[in-house]
Amino acid sequence: xxxxxxxxxxxxxxxxxxxxxxxxxxxxxxxxxxxxxxxxxxxxxxxxxxxxxxxxxxxxxxxxxxxxxxxxxxxxxxxxxxxxxxxxxxxxxxxxxxxxxxxxxxxxxxxxxxxxxxxxxxxxxxxxxxxxxxxxxxxxxxxxxxxxxxxxxxxxxxxxxxxxxxxxxxxxxxxxxxxxxxxxxxxxxxxxxxxxxxxxxxxxxxxxxxxxxxx
Amino acid sequence: xxxxxxxxxxxxxxxxxxxxxxxxxxxxxxxxxxxxxxxxxxxxxxxxxxxxxxxxxxxxxxxxxxxxxxxxxxxxxxxxxxxxxxxxxxxxxxxxxxxxxxxxxxxxxxxxxxxxxxxxxxxxxxxxxxxxxxxxxxxxxxxxxxxxxxxxxxxxxxxxxxxxxxxxxxx
Numbered sequence: 064x065x066x067x068x069x070x071x072x073x074x075x076x077x078x079x080x081x082x083x084x085x086x087x088x089x090x091x092x093x094x095x096x097x098x099x100x101x102x103x104x105x106x107x108x109x110x111x112x113x114x115x116x117x118x119x120x121x122x123x124x125x126x127x128x129x130x131x132x133x134x135x136x137x138x139x140x141x142x143x144x145x146x147x148x149x150x151x152x153x154x155x156x157x158x159x160x161x162x163x164x165x166x167x168x169x170x171x172x173x174x175x176x177x178x179x180x181x182x183x184x185x186x187x188x189x190x191x192x193x194x195x196x197x198x199x200x201x202x203x204x205x206x207x208x209x210x211x212x213x214x215x216x217x218x219x220x221x222x223x224x225x226x227x228x229x230x231x232x233x234x235x236x237x238x239x240x241x242x243x244x245x246x247x248x249x250x251x252x253x254x255x256x257x258x259x260x261x262x263x264x265x266x267x268x269x270x271x272x273x274x275x276x277x278x
Numbered sequence: 279x280x281x282x283x284x285x286x287x288x289x290x291x292x293x294x295x296x297x298x299x300x301x302x303x304x305x306x307x308x309x310x311x312x313x314x315x316x317x318x319x320x321x322x323x324x325x326x327x328x329x330x331x332x333x334x335x336x337x338x339x340x341x342x343x344x345x346x347x348x349x350x351x352x353x354x355x356x357x358x359x360x361x362x363x364x365x366x367x368x369x370x371x372x373x374x375x376x377x378x379x380x381x382x383x384x385x386x387x388x389x390x391x392x393x394x395x396x397x398x399x400x401x402x403x404x405x406x407x408x409x410x411x412x413x414x415x416x417x418x419x420x421x422x423x424x425x426x427x428x429x430x431x432x433x434x435x436x437x438x439x440x441x442x443x444x445x446x447x448x449x
Contacts, residue, residue, distance in 0.1 A: 071369075072368050072369045072372055072430070073369075073372075074369075075366045075368075075369030076369040076370075076372045076373050076376070078369075079353070079356060079357055079360065079366065079369060079370060079373050080353055080373060082353075082356055083349060083352045083353025083354070083355070083356040083357070084345070084349040084352070084353065086348075086352040086355075086356065087345070087347075087348030087349035087350070087351070087352040087353070088345070088348065088349070090318065090324075090348045090352060091324075091344050091345075091347070091348040094324055096324050096325045096328050096344065096347060097325070098328060098332070098340050098343055098344070187394075188394070189392045192392070205394075230394060231394075233329070233332065233333055233395075234329050234330060234332065234333030234395045234396055234398075235333070235393075235394055235395060236394060236395065236396050236410055237394035237410070240394075240410070
């Protein structure tokens with residue numbers, strides 16, 4: 064006689080899932096979370112750059128809506144690179160492990176100041192995403208291409224030049240992977256634009272479509 | 279007198295698979311307990327995990343994101359405990375197998391859509407597969423799911439409270 068029928072197992076499984084979900088609901092009340100998207104930085108008054116392409120719809124960085132939005136901050140007249148405070152300079156990307164990630168990250172506003180200073184922008188996304196929209200004059204390079212021995216593109220950038228790497232924003236970590244590889248190649252001034260192309264586009268900064276250019 | 283009128287559980291050996299299921303249960307139970315702790319144990323754990331869920335770009339309504347953010351880790355914790363203790367062993371293993379199947383589907387979906395995202399399986403930590411979601415993660419989960427299926431399919435787990443309680447399902 065076979066024991067523990069399938070129906071019994073299923074019922075017990077449903078009870079377990081229901082209990083787990085119930086515990087989760089209680090926890091969600093005790094520890095509410097905010098499902099917010101990164102707020103786009105304010106458009107600075109001195110925005111300049113090459114002609115922009117017609118802007119497509121702003122891609123949503125992810126589901127969920129903002130329950131709270133940080134208050135908009137006024138754009139400084141001469142933006143400085145800061146990290147966590149007005150007087151602390153942003154450290155270029157170093158070899159910190161993932162748990163300590165956060166160093167070398169710049170906001171969109173800070174990245175724009177680097178853009179105006181002729182930094183090289185690298186798009187770490189897939190080819191079709193890049194061709195749909197990318198930061199003006201950025202070129203594409205993902206981690207796989209680099210690991211497969213494709214340093215040609217990177218070789219066209221002087222080692223003294225500042226590099227800003229970005230991808231799709233949100234939880235996208237491809238930019239961090241590529242930035243780490245670039246830093247390992249001896250480039251000293253490597254930054255990651257954490258809000259990615261969604262933040263850049265939302266700020267109204269220069270963008271392009273198509274296959275892009277080489278520096 | 280039929281087998282249903284007495285409790286033969288203690289008299290019938292678990293068999294090889296029953297004993298093989300012990301390290302599998304303990305391993306999977308501990309794994310799921312650790313995974314749930316990494317997701318909701320830290321103070322900002324739920325917030326970080328909700329970001330991981332959003333990264334899969336499933337376009338879920340906000341309330342479902344919240345439900346998944348808390349429901350998944352707590353279910354993981356619950357089945358982790360029941361697996362280790364051997365309570366409702368087969369059902370616990372079935373839930374584990376079901377969750378792993380869901381994680382596999384999410385991973386495959388993310389890979390097909392070219393998303394370069396962190397797994398979020400163990401918070402910011404990794405187990406065997408480094409980096410973002412990859413076929414390594416999918417394979418890892420597939421192996422765990424197969425191990426869970428062994429526990430689901432074998433009716434006589436060894437060293438389980440189910441057996442000590444003399445339940446018919448452990449017989």
